[in-house]
Amino acid sequence: MVVSDSIILRVKGPLELKCQLDSTKVPHIQSMINKTFEALCSKVKSDSLVLNVCNSPVFIWPNKDVFAKSDNITANTSCMDLLHFQTDQESTSKKSGKKKGKKNSIINMNLMTEVTEPVLSSAPVLHRSTKHHFIHTILPMDCVVTVPIDETLKVACGRLMGALSSQLCEMQTVTLQHMKETVVLVPQAFHFLLPEPTGLVTVIYPAGVPDSQLDVVRKELHHRFELPDDKPYLKRANAFHFPDEPYKDGYLRTPHVNLNHPTLENGKLYLVQGVYCYHHYMQDHMDDNGWGCAYRSLQTICSWFLCQGYVEQAVPNHKEIQEALVAVGDKQNNFVGSRQWIGSIEVQAVLNQLLGVTSKIMFVSQGSELASKGRELANHFLEEGTPVMIGGGVLAHTILGVSWSETSGQIRFLILDPHYTGAEDLQVITDKGWCGWKGPEFWDQNAYYNLCLPLRPKTI
Template identity: 65%
Template sequence: MVVDTQPCDLGDIFRVRGSLELKCLLDSTDVALKQKTISRTFENLRSHVNSESCVLRVRDSPVIIWPNQSVHVTPKELSPSTLCEALHQWIQTDEQEISGKKSKKKSKKSSAPRVINLNLMMDVTKPGPLPAPVLCRTIQKSYFLSTTLPVDCVVCISSTDTIKAASERLLEVLTNQLCEMERDMLRHMTGTTLTVPEPFHFLLPEAKDLVTVFYPSGVPDSQLETQRKELHRRFKLPEDRPYFRRANAYHFANESYQDGYLRNPHLALTHPNLDDGKVYLVQGVYSYHHYMQDRMDDNGWGCAYRSLQTICSWFQQQGYVERRVPTHKEIQQALVDVGDKQASFVGSRQWIGSFEVHAVLNQLLGVTSKIMFVSQGSEMASKGRELANHFLSEGTPVMIGGGVLAHTILGVAWSETTGMIRFLILDPHYTGAEDLHVITDKGWCGWKGPEFWDATAYYNMCLPQRPKVI
């Protein structure tokens, strides 16, 4: 269910999160009366959000905004007419002490949108005398419904937007989000059970705005295909890629991944400059898997396993599969299950190659692959067209094995007129920590020329194919 489309060119983002308690007493199980009561409760929530008790607190800062009190702001150095970008000076970073003073540290420039995170809060005290409580007793059968609504709204802001303008737009989006939550909850309500709608933000291909969609909590993606098809039709998207699966939700730059793996380290690299050349890259998000991770000492034998894990992470993080990235033993067991290896293979330190990677992808993920043969490394320079077409049409990481080594190809820079080529290589032989600077500066993820390949060794490439699903 689409809540809002925020045009922003993905500049800076105001993001407000919080929770609102939905509580209502149902005196009847009649459907119309239940809907009326729930709608009245949502109306009260919207009124509360638009009342003077609504408070927005900028996270990791002393900044507090009362958006419905003629946009009152503290500290006193700020005012409603202050530009939003000035708020970054008040936000504490991990390296700074948490204090009430303005930070003197300048923000580091980044191509990713900067996010100003706010908490939605409510004043719990009111000025003036409180009315005396009134108690009454009635004997009546009723149902008490209670749930917590997750609030997550985004507003994209420009360099000229003031705190007042951004706050007013946030309240408008928040009010619309509550209306959408009401419709979604009534649609999925069964008996006296409420299904909580959860918001997800998506950045669609070639779009310059975020789209917010609600999915009922606890309902897996496999049961939401009809809703996704409706979204694909609304946004004129092809029905062969899972743009609206939960795994494809937009990842904000200031949010860390909990599993500890680096994502897309190649984005920190500068593209090679080839005469009349074009760059063709992996599409989407993957995790960098390499030697010695997961408390597993596979140094010297596990490079193809790690390349396979990187590929599996791509299918997981694009929403094609929900299973976690397989371990070495799970990979080995899959090869035993398909009859490729003997039972003694499980727990061993035996190498695998591109054919085994192909078999595991098919067995565990239901993913088919193409195998490209290269009789000697000196021929890799002539594979620009095939690899460019792969990254254009499929966009998946490519596993390449030759001799006793395996690598992952994430893209090519190739000139159709001159034949010049560079390969974007993710090297699974790295044994260090998840340090992006070391990995990119030392070439563990980097652009390599044709001389990178052993001219006399043969190579096989496994090119995974995207399933045609939404």
């Protein structure tokens, strides 16, 4: 994430793109669109542009030497002070603070313009009507900059205005590249948190064009940002999720990041890489209590591949999982709609059938041997980074990582338990150990275990 001594400034708002065409010839269309974007750039640089700090009465005119409509805000106000002002306003607008935690270092602003203009009286004018084509769409501006916490508002606004102008230029390029006659595909901004030292970057993609048709664009971006070509850093699904925005589907994401990690002598952490959804009993109006734990672990694994942009398929439900096993010849037709358990071998088959993902299977003759599998699991999380499904006896779990000491052999397992039946309450899930670190004694020492270790595809 963003380091603690910096603040994210984010500006969102619509800009109207209106373009009247006297001809449908390509050169004319391109010329008129270019002129329209030039006018929008002038609008962004004009004195009428206004930024409103969300959840506050603060309005800022960034092109008027940062004139602010607030007694407490000046051009020399630090961004940290502005963040405190926003936080104070948010806290007074809520009845009570149910959750305690770190405050997000994000200042959200609305992009606005003054509409009041002097009225000029003039004589009526007659226009001869001819055939015209009209292009009209809304550009969803979404601009982000990262600044030091002690940066002045004047300097920060200068950076924001520069970023807005640059974003308009990139939207102009994307609009012209993907035009079809007089049809404009709306350019959309996506933010990605790339490995250091690059950090947070913004990429413009045309709406309606799937990721599968943007391979060439992504390859150019990978080259520009010096990224390897074996991981989809810049697919839409990998876009940075701002911590102040809730997920719409209701699933908890990556609950293990809220845990304290165990300390082992000379121990190292080897964790799942990226985002996943916590799938467990009784979700999605499905009563699978007592038989669906492996299905839920499989769903968590599928969500990982979806969240990282490796696949576009939605997470399968129980029926779709069963149908996939029938399709590959693993089960009979009467398996669909049943409450029969599945294991690691079935999980491997479904991943391959539905996602095209291959997996390795690790066989453990008894649970007591899992304590000696630290090296294999550490290498998996280091190289592949995917969640691991483990099944033994009548239980299935998801392994999200290990804390392992190569010198002493000590090991702890980070377990996501699909047997949870409650609501999506992060505190209950972490406090009660439904997502938590477990010792080797967690496993049935005499039971036979299979582990399904999904392999990450090498793709851009």
